[in-house]
Amino acid sequence: IVAEEFVTAEDGSGVVHMSPAFGADDYAAGQRHELAFLQPVGARGEFPDDMPLVGGRFVKDADPLIIEELQRRGVLFKSQRFVHSYPHCWRCRTPLLYYARTSWFVRTTAFKDRMIAANAQVHWTPPEMGAGRFGEWLENNIDWAISRERYWGTPLPLWLCDADAAHTVPVQSYASLAEHAGRALPDDFDPHRPFIDDYHWPCRAAGCNGTMRRTPEVVDTWFDSGSMPFAQWHYPFENAERFAAQYPADFIAEGVDQTRGWFYSLLAIATGLGDELAGSREAGAGSRDSGTVGDRRAGASDRRTSSDAPASRPQSPYRSVVVNDLVLDANGHKMSKSRGNAVDPWAVIERHGADAVRLFLVASSKVWVPRRFDENAIREQAGKFLRTLKNVYSGIFAQYANFGWAPSAADPAVADRPLADRWILSRLTAVEAQVDAALTSYDATVAATALIQFVDDDVANWYVRTSRARFYDVADADNRAAFATLHEVLTVTCRLLAPLCPFVTDWMHRELTGETVHLARFVREPAQAHRDERLEVAMAAIRTLATLGRAAREQAGIKVRQPLARMVVVAPRVSEAELAPLMPLLATELNVKEVAFASSGDALVTLEGRPNFRTLGKKFGKATPEAAQQVAALPSDVLRRMANGEGVEVTAGGTTRALDAEDVELRRLSAGDLVVAEELGFFAAIDPAVTPALQGEGRARELVSRIQRLRKESGLEVSDRIVLAVRGGPEVGDVLDAHAEWIKSEVLATELVRETSLSGTYHATLAVDLDGIPADVAITKV
Template sequence: MIKFSEIEEKILEFWETEKIFKKTLKKDCPKGPFTFYEGPPTANGKPGIHHVLARAFKDLIPRYKTMQGYLVERKAGWDTHGLPVELQVEKTLEISGKGEIEKYGIEEFNRQCRQSVWQYQADWEKLTSRIGFWLDMDHPYVTYHKNYVESLWWIFKEVADQGLLYQGYKVVPHCPRCGTALSSHEVAQGYKSVTEPSVYIKFKVTQDKGLIKSGDYILSWTTTPWTLPGNVALAVGENFGYVRVKHNNDYYVLAKDRLEVLEGDYSIEAQLIGSDLLGLEYEPLFLGAIPEETENYHNGFKIYAAGFVTTDDGTGIVHTAVMYGEDDYLLGSEIGLPKYHTVDESGYFNETVKKWAGKFVKDDEVTKEIIKDLDSRGLLLRQADYTHDYPFCWRCDTPLLYYAKDSWFFKMSELRGRLMEENQKINWVPEHLKEGRFGEWLSQVKDWAISRERYWGTPLPIWRCEKCQEIKVIGSYDQLREQSLERLTKFVVMRHGQAENNLAKTFSRAEDKWPLTDLGRQQTAEQVKRLKDQKIDLIIASPVLRTRQTAEIAAKELGLEVIYDQALAEYDFGQWLEISKEERLNRPDYQDYRSKTLEEKFDYRLGKNGETAREIMDRAEKFLLKTNKEYFGKNILLITHAGIAAAVNRVLNQANLEDYVNFEGVGYAAVVNEYLTEDGKSFDPHRPYIDRHKLKCQCGGQMTRVPEVADCWFDSGSMPFAQHHYPFENQEKVDAQDYYPADFISEAIDQTRGWFYTLLAVGTLLGKGTPYQNVICLGHINDAKGQKMSKSKGNIVDPWEVMNQWGADALRFHLYTMNQPGETKNFDIKNVESVVKKNFNLLFNVLSFYQTYAEDRPASTDLPQVKHVLDEWILARLNQTAEKITTYLNQYNLFSAARLITDFIDDLSTWYLRRSRDRFKSQDEKDKAQAIETLGYVLLTLSKLMAPFTPFIAEELYRRLKGPLQSVHLETWPETQTVNDQVLREMAKARKVVELALAQRDETGFKVRQPLSKLTVMGEKLAGDLSEIIKDEVNVKEVEFVKAEELSVGLDIVLTEELKLEGLLRELVRSINQLRKEAGLTINDSVVIGYQTDSEMVKKVVSDFKAEILSGTISAEIKPEKITENLIAKDLDLNGEKLWLALKK
């Protein structure tokens, strides 16, 4: 059996060695860019089977579009900020909560966070590669990188400048464990169904008012007993009907429509409306919990009207704790209720709630104690279990509290109409999400709580004056540098323009040769013009001719002198300097260098007597420290070489060797900004360093940065811009829509409350419109029984085990074809095995058959000119399949497209090839050649159609067929020809006739190998060549058509002696060929057949059909004798006729 996983490993090696992915990005792309966004994972956890699902779907469309002639750059990304990272580090450090973090130290804690995000990077990259997901992992965007953060600051300022950023004291979802507010989209990801006690509470009236008497009770209901100490008011519907009832000797007030909450007998004493109750005072449930000195205390503990009251549940009277409910808070602000927290931000009761001070409010025991206390004081009517959805922290699983506090917000509610409008432009798969899950979310969109009271995240670029409270939002590092009281040195690192040695591919550090080309001068002039507004203070340049000429152009434009410094000169390449590329490639030491790993290259002496990379780093570091000390606080333009720019980047940013090598490819006249602190360290925009930067306020006061960091979903939602360091770089391409919007994205369906939303939110905030045009949402993946996978259940599927056993393509193809993308997927490895057996094995059997007869010739790339009806049909089926797959993929209907491949492989194997087998052995050389050419062309085209779905299988198929290009993934997508509908219709009718006839054979007990005399077909007559196919397939001597409205068939099942002999002949030939197979013989092995039998029929068959037996079994002779030294021998029973059979070479 073929081990597809082993084939895939070899293909992976081939792709890597030959850099096939990179070649797909360099080939002609006449259709221009097709933009794909990779949603960034966090690499502090191992990837699982659900990540394979997402990556399989992400990979397919970019492969397809690449083959169609688009340039599909696929930049990897890493989500590196936020609670997911912080919680992991807390766990590692065995600390918990903000207090312990601050005791540990923010600087060291954030350093640990920065390191932890790469804990499983290798696992992610290995899995990504193994499943065939082509992604540019060499140049990923990383959300904690300085350039990325700077773009986020710019977005913040843009939002602020539009008046869409504000700070508000309001009730927000708050995680008491993490100590921070969460956004509505984060909350939406953490709901769980819980059953908790709900309570009906008796609030004692303290005054007579109309029909209500002092001592009566107002009934209210709550599912959050912990909020009762914070109660400051009761709310009623002003025009609702209410009643005063007598029940168990007490008098209660509740909504008339909610009398059902009373258990037992009651009598209605009076009927009222809500307005009759307004102003009625009652006794606080927990005296002293709200101190009397609290502002507006005199307005508390009364009944007020509110629009949020309903009679759908509860009592129609709402308990109001203004600090713990959004509606409650708004009501409290409107009418001036006392605002006092009875719970601290960690979720513990404070000292005014004396009985439970210091206890966690959501503790089950505390809830029981509160209820017990109320009961003991006669203030509990009854309690009942209540099942509802309650929000939990999406990261730490702590129940959230709705909690009044200061937070920063984006005014998404003002953009609700625009968000809904942009949503209409998106092609959602599945379609119902547009108006359903996503559309409904947008219609209720709330302001985005953007701030987090945490540590490892993008610091909010907001400074507040300690004196006048003025707010300033900073939108770039240059703005910070200009306004901060903490000085920074800015290095503008610029590579020289294109020079003649670059064209000659010659290493040089000469000061008198290899000048700039005309293009290089133009590149330099254009870049320098962009630098004019950057207030450059001085220029320091390499003395090499090409950098000197670049510096002269800059100096003239900027009106500055140039300082030349050998520390910025090109690498010393030793003996590799000033020789041609050909000479260099012929040197053993250069070839030795090229064979080394990055780590080995770092200490390799270039050109025998040149520098090592480590020495170059040392040179760059010493230069930076010296220059920073000498010119601290200045804006310095450094004009140097790509390698030295890469060295500067590595020194300042602790870049790894891969990044260092990648940076060496920086473009001609490219500019990179770096900022240094006074101690010579690279500027870090994270806490606590950024908090040291104070600004001068216009009032003369000092501005301090607010302590919060941004929601990490803001990081990922801004990736269309921040991944390109927009607008500081790549502005033209983003604005020209080369990089925005994405043509395609795909993630799990829960991202409708996450990344899908934040992408749209940021794009809308910036006025850029929808950030993606097509999105495939994926359903969740469960185990085979439909259970959610979890460690505790032991039902987690290891994707590596699946791929090692059956291969990545089998896993991919199963995920495409099991059901529609948005549906929940119950994963069973048996179905992956089925893909191999029903698709791949079948396909490779066809391939093996083809290779047997193709005699190592390359498969035909040109559409064959055919005459045989089977060839016409399979080419029509191929065109039909290609056309439909193209249509479906253009509609992002991957499920239907993938299933067409299964159907085509089945038709190719079980109909075309089975009906054509004899043609490949035919004496008619012309027909034989046509069959071989047709099958080769079909398989080669099929490899292209399969390439986006099963990239490994397609590659192996293409290579075995000797496709004309290096890889199937460098091919163009098959152009569909005109489909021959007539031959498809006619063949479909013929196959239906065969189906009916074989069913009748089965009913009457006649095997297909037994010839019958005649098949009568009632229906439309088919062409003669199709009649021949029917005759062969049904194994009848004659097919007769009788005109009829409805198709039916009839078999003549009378067996003549001749038919019996012919049936026995077929059984004998089949048995001999089965023995050949069991003996491991090939078509090149001729054998001698020996047999012994007492059956006269067998003897007659051998006598009458000897030639047919020999040709049908690739045999030289058949003898009625017992052969010794045979390859294989067996006793057989053929239709009741017994014989002994043996083969030998």
Template sequence: AAAAIGVYEKAGKQDSSVEVLSSVKGSGLVGMRYEQLLDYALPYENADKAFQVIAGDFVTTEDGTGIVHLAPTFGADDARVAKEAGVPPLLVLDENENPVPLVDLQGRFRPEMKELGSKYVKNEYYSDGEAPEKSVDVELAIKLKEEDKAFLVEKYEHSYPHCWRTDKPVLYYPLDSWFIKSTAKKDRLIELNKTINWKPKSTGEGRFGNWLENLNDWNLSRSRFWGIPIPIWRTEEGDEEKCIGSVEQLKAEIEKSIEAGLMSESPLSEFEAGNMSKGNYESFDLHKNYVDEIVLVSDSGKTMRRENDLIDVWFDSGSMPYAQLHYPFENRELIDEGNYFPADFIAEGVDQTRGWFFTLHAIATMCFDSVAYKNVVSNGLVLDKNGQKMSKRLGNAVNPFETLAKYGADATRWYMISNAQPWDNLRFDENGITEVQRKFFGTLYNTYSFFGLYANIDEFGYAEPDIPLSERRELDRWILSKLNSLIKEVGGYYSDYEPTRAARAIQNFTLDDLSNWYVRLSRRIFWKGEYAGEKIAAYQTLYRCLEVISILSSPIAPFYSDQLYRDLTRVSGRSDHDSVHLAHFPKVDESSIDIDLEKRMDLAQRISSLVLSLRKKERLKVRQPLQRIMIPVMDDKMAKRISAVSDLIKSEVNVKEIELLEADNDRIIKEAKANFKLLGKRFGKQMKAVAASIKLMDDSKIAMLEREGKVLLDIEGGSVEFNREEIELTSQDIPGWSVAVDKEITVALDISLSESLIEEGLARELVNKVQNFRKELDFEVTDRIDVALLSHKSIDPAIIANKNYICSEILAESLEIVDDLSIGEPLEVSLSEDVSTRMTIIRSNS
């Protein structure tokens, strides 16, 4: 190779002494013959095809000359390209006419190598003190030099495999092996693989699919001691053989051998065919050191001995579905009728692509024309929080047992599964577990505690018949609709082996829908009013939600879910199961799902969220009532949905009025601007023109974008479609108002405060303070109280105007404004930054 001319310098020659006569590509040398360098022996067959130039895709010019000598007998790559080119390996015939390499199994040259015969190919193979001064490497180099066949001889250090136990060089050696002709079923293996649900899909289609596309026959032989012996007996000449398929067959063959005088007694004499007891199968041992003593007789009367090798241990693993059932000698119906086979799913690391995943698939396909598993989860790695692989050396390894002891198994499992799909790598951060404890499990615990507190007060035990859905509050019907939608969603995720999506759906329902919306908006139902239809329906609704959550969560959080389930059912007696893990998966009640109601409530939640964000921006507490909000609506359907939940929205955000505007109103002016982060990649140099066109969108274009989620704009003479995420909408400020936008929803909040609104805000603030004092003073939730408030000119009008409301909220028998606090311990009350007074609270005697 021209790139390797520099090797002449190493030989003491200068580049100037090199005369290039002609240049030719490597492909032009293919097929050229050359003289044998060491003429000790020739291949026993096809010797005329040896000693020629062939092509190989692993040869480079980075080292050497770009031309390498191949040894097909001792190298995998060499053997592959030589076979493809029809070049024979250098094998000779031994005394039994069997083809063997020029090196024996002890690593010594055979007699054909003349003066090198019986010498080890590596000096490291000699016993201590017996190695010759010159290794055969040196002897051969000298021989080639003396015969003027070596251009350059030098010591060269390169990577070479060594035995991990002895640290001696490993010699690759061609051995006769038994193969499973898996290539004969290649097309069927590929076809069946396409029916498996791989998680992730890329592993099945990519890594595993590519492995099958490039499938080789399966080498079954292993030269080891411990394992399952290959059950094949052969004559010395190899012309007769028997493959034993059962202990019963082996016993019968031994009896024939005894009759032929090859064995004196049977090691299987105590074995009873058809007896499947453990004791019967413990009466013999089929490991190598025992079965190698068994000599069989061929059909022609020759001696037969077992092949030396063992079976690849991955064959054992791949046989697991059948071996565990002692198939085919027992339990045939479990496999043949599909009761225990194929498996619903398996899970292992991606490194099992060529291991367990393949052997299971290969054996099932070749023996049963079936997949071995319907679904497979290829596990990812757990990394540290910075994305580095964990190791003791780096000091970033996490002790799983300490983690479980500190945080609990459920919180750890929920964090890991909800944070990343099992087949993706997970960046493990203990702060994430703490967040899961606080947000999900803390919220779920508090929700159950709330339910338990008031259920115990009212002695609710689910003794009453279910209140019909049509007679329940809209909020009850909504959460039950969402619950049944959740059952359908989570059931689908579990069935499709998507546990992360399932966990996130359960968590979102618990936090956003159940706790933050349903329970918060239903508190008044639970702690006020008589124990009657509406209240009972609310108890039944919340009970059902908690019961379903416990079942849906149980595969991921088995311990807490079981505790929650048993706490619920122990009182209600609604279950015959002692554990959530024995309960049936919830069934979807399609009649309870009201999509229009869910959309109405979704509008209520999103509008409320926008208003609350505006309150936070303007530093206006939710306890401070405001007069109104304005909402432009896209169509009549949107207007009707908002009107249907307007009372709920007003209560949630504490406003008096909701005014609906036409989409093209002139009171809220909307503006559009480009989302540069998304559009920059899409349009590149056109981005300036795109941004200008978006900025010029009129009201009709903006309304279309909000209504349909997409819009067509003219960009440099061409029509281009944009979606809602690619265009950001904002609204111009209105004096005295604050405006926020969320996709198709725009909300304007009137932030001006009248005297009456300020007074009502003070009254609500007082209610909050009294409720906190009740907790601090350890009052029961049902205790009635008497309240005395020290007179204050900024507070008195608010108390007088809202006295009935305040008394109702704090369960007060009396609320008096006094000039002197004579009874009880005075408590400091601050209702705003510049307004404070004192008060007393005592239990009422009436």
């Protein structure tokens, strides 16, 4: 019986049997305590044929026989089945054995500290992977068993004497092999098995008559992968300058399972070679750890060479690492062909497009976080965004630019363009800096999210929507400013999005500039970027007020097409001077005639307090009903002081207590005839009164909306002119009397005809309802 730290009394009895040939911990304990090393199982996991009772049986199949024999002898204390974790082959699902094999090792423990120091220089994404999972792997480093008992692979270049295995020769090159073998290698020399094993020679050790033959093992494939940085250039035999220019790598990216695979093999080999890689971009950063390869161990035998690592600064073969976690199935399980839950990526790409799939995987969550795969989400998120981007280009820019706009000196300078243009260009500069910083730190999710929000919220849902009328012509400076602005926004957006969506961005960038996006400058020169942060703050306030104004309209049950006389707004922390130039935009967006400022919302709303009996009960006990009455009776000005953080007290049952925010639910009620919406200190109050004149204008807007829809459904081009015919009663006539010219200009009608019946031949006709007033319209293409 021996004591070991890997056995505890927390699970089971605290006493376990030991099998040094069938477990790493057991083997190490056997070495420490000089226990016998016995290997009673063959390489196929079967007992020897001549072994009594269980001879020739697979070890798991022998369990019942052994239990039966113990019972027969009367030495069995208890037999019971337990459900526990056990390793199985990932392909055939048969149980596996931990099995001690004779192997060749790289003594990585000799330069473990240097690997840890090199890892400390690496920028890991996420950081906890480098300090945690990978860092702990290095801290607990054991020597690397690099040999594999397989046929195909890179042959282990070690020749051993068949008379004395201590006589070992490492062969470092083709030239070295030819020299040892005493014959030239043919031009078509193949360094793999079986050809490499034809090369042998007499042992040259003094007094030895043996023959040097290659050890039969091949090299761990991760050794090949870890040699990639220099092996790809055939360095050090050639391409020294190219290697020096490209080593170390700026970054690598792989799955989380590579912490013990490629990430480790790259670092271990580079650190072990040290100064042998001195031709790199950081020459002299490493040092040669000699004598670390060639250690072979089997059971209790252990032959190794010694090594003393020089104390110079170590170098990692990569500067940054991006760790990707797994894409799981819809139930959160790891995808596997054997389980039948794997998703065919080519089929998904065929249905949604490569760009949409790429963007979905990057934007939906951090790539180092496990993600459940939901194909519907591709369509809802990435697919919807790409359609929006394409519609902004094809449906707005390309369609109307065909009227004759192209970039030229006639386009107004940015400083001379309307505020809306300067605002979206300022936002573009901000997003450009945000995306560049995110990708520089290898956070593609932040970059993708910023671009999606910019295109959806700023470009499509605000700038293009509020500026649409400016794209219907190309003649004057305002039109040219709009086209030049949207052209720059789309071009820069394509460049920022190209690493994530390389195909659609390249197509669009070629359409915009005639050049591929992948050779364009990623970010603009500082002189080309324009930023006005105060304008961005002011526009954000306008957009907040617009949202509140629409909410107030909804409360009042009034559609946005119905003009209103006035609204009153409050915007904290933004001066009236900054907001005033943007007020026409707000008035147009909310379809109101006049927008007035107020310094605070006090005159727009009154406050009403509702007591929270649960929290008041903790303060007033039996006097809670009286305290609740006191709270309900608090006047609006006292409640407003409380909302601003001032202390308020109430007395009940002879006890005076200070009220906390949770004690009172504040309700805001509109004061007067205005309908008010409020959020975080912003107020938008509309006058809901609709005069006959405003009602007529609203009907005119409704009529225009229906005609525009009829044009689209009839297949007319946006530039097509029409003759418009309208039939209706006196109220429809009143609308036409007041707004005929405006209606004609909006729908591109060269003529507006009032008909008593629509019996002629028209391109399309439609019956409409104008706020309860019936009418018929007809259009004919001119």
